[in-house]
Amino acid sequence: MNSRLYTFLGGLQGDWSITSSRTLAGEPLPAASRVQILQGNPGALPPATAWVLSGTTSNERYVTRPEKIVLVSRQANLGRPAAACAALIPIRKSPAWWNLSQDERRAIFEERSHHIAIGLKYLPNVARRLHHCRDLAEPQPFDFVTLFDFAPSDAAAFDEMLVELRSTEEWKYVDREIDIRLLRDTL
Amino acid sequence: MNSRLYTFLGGLQGDWSITSSRTLAGEPLPAASRVQILQGNPGALPPATAWVLSGTTSNERYVTRPEKIVLVSRQANLGRPAAACAALIPIRKSPAWWNLSQDERRAIFEERSHHIAIGLKYLPNVARRLHHCRDLAEPQPFDFVTLFDFAPSDAAAFDEMLVELRSTEEWKYVDREIDIRLLRDTL
Numbered sequence: 001m002n003s004r005l006y007t008f009l010g011g012l013q014g015d016w017s018i019t020s021s022r023t024l025a026g027e028p029l030p031a032a033s034r035v036q037i038l039q040g041n042p043g044a045l046p047p048a049t050a051w052v053l054s055g056t057t058s059n060e061r062y063v064t065r066p067e068k069i070v071l072v073s074r075q076a077n078l079g080r081p082a083a084a085c086a087a088l089i090p091i092r093k094s095p096a097w098w099n100l101s102q103d104e105r106r107a108i109f110e111e112r113s114h115h116i117a118i119g120l121k122y123l124p125n126v127a128r129r130l131h132h133c134r135d136l137a138e139p140q141p142f143d144f145v146t147l148f149d150f151a152p153s154d155a156a157a158f159d160e161m162l163v164e165l166r167s168t169e170e171w172k173y174v175d176r177e178i179d180i181r182l183l184r185d186t187l
Numbered sequence: 188m189n190s191r192l193y194t195f196l197g198g199l200q201g202d203w204s205i206t207s208s209r210t211l212a213g214e215p216l217p218a219a220s221r222v223q224i225l226q227g228n229p230g231a232l233p234p235a236t237a238w239v240l241s242g243t244t245s246n247e248r249y250v251t252r253p254e255k256i257v258l259v260s261r262q263a264n265l266g267r268p269a270a271a272c273a274a275l276i277p278i279r280k281s282p283a284w285w286n287l288s289q290d291e292r293r294a295i296f297e298e299r300s301h302h303i304a305i306g307l308k309y310l311p312n313v314a315r316r317l318h319h320c321r322d323l324a325e326p327q328p329f330d331f332v333t334l335f336d337f338a339p340s341d342a343a344a345f346d347e348m349l350v351e352l353r354s355t356e357e358w359k360y361v362d363r364e365i366d367i368r369l370l371r372d373t374l
Binding site for chain 2 (some may be wrong): 002003056060062068070103106137
């Protein structure tokens with residue numbers, strides 16, 4: 001199994017309870033109350049699984065070396081003890097996006113939408129892992145799934161970051177997006 | 188099933204006979220005499236399948252708009268009646284390549300290795316389809332599989348193109364490569 005593969009199961013099981021699910025574009029997902037996050041393939045699905053999202057972490061597609069140096073120096077890993085809040089945000093981009101050339105996508109992504117620069121302002125408080133879904137053998141309902149986590153005290157800042165990102169030119173190419181908020185079970 | 192997924196089966200069956208198989212870097216593949224090319228997943232494997240390679244076509248990762256315009260104006264699709272010769276070339280790149288940032292990979296790929304410019308010289312005589320393997324859920328032995336086809340009269344030019352590409356800085360990052368030549372069955 002590809003060790004970079006992660007699977008997200010929405011249903012009645014898992015360590016994370018869904019506190020809200022908001023469809024910003026495109027079709028909603030079926031209702032679920034909890035999310036299970038697995039590394040690898042799930043095998044047999046638990047009863048009452050409402051949805052399954054899979055994706056792999058991969059090499060960065062847009063980041064330059066100077067940007068990478070700053071990102072690496074500031075970013076945190078998921079799973080910090082204080083990070084009891086999470087957001088699972090699957091998005092799909094339009095065919096128009098995928099038909100752009102690499103330089104056009106980069107120009108929209110960073111020179112005009114400042115995706116990296118906006119994200120940087122919220123590091124290390126917000127941790128993030130990006131999963132690519134579009135090139136899996138099984139067709140996926142989204143192109144990307146991003147999992148974020150943060151302390152409850154950073155929830156307002158996280159919302160502010162999303163408002164900034166969603167107002168950009170890049171987001172005009174997002175044709176499906178669901179914002180699922182999660183709270184970790186107290187251990 | 189992802190309609191961009193292709194599977195290549197090496198064994199005793201298929202429309203293409205293997206005329207040579209040369210390992211240029213890394214481990215060889217098990218011996219096979221024929222190749223079957225399928226769109227999608229193979230399902231049950233034919234008896235005596237020696238190897239299975241899968242990959243999806245995807246958006247371009249390095250091409251700029253001016254390059255894309257020239258490529259699109261010149262390139263041909265696979266499967267022309269005269270194209271009785273093919274080459275199936277799976278390659279893997281090293282972790283050092285994948286750890287580079289996007290701008291560093293682009294600089295090596297085109298500004299310093301002229302990958303696109305070299306390929307352009309052989310269009311439309313050589314047709315090509317690139318398949319990405321690295322981000323599939325099932326781990327793959329290669330990062331890319333490229334399928335080329337051309338008329339027998341263009342075989343020498345095709346070899347020349349490979350000599351040029353393999354002498355580049357980009358190819359220093361190729362840590363596994365097998366060059367499998369195919370001849371189509373006469374119908």
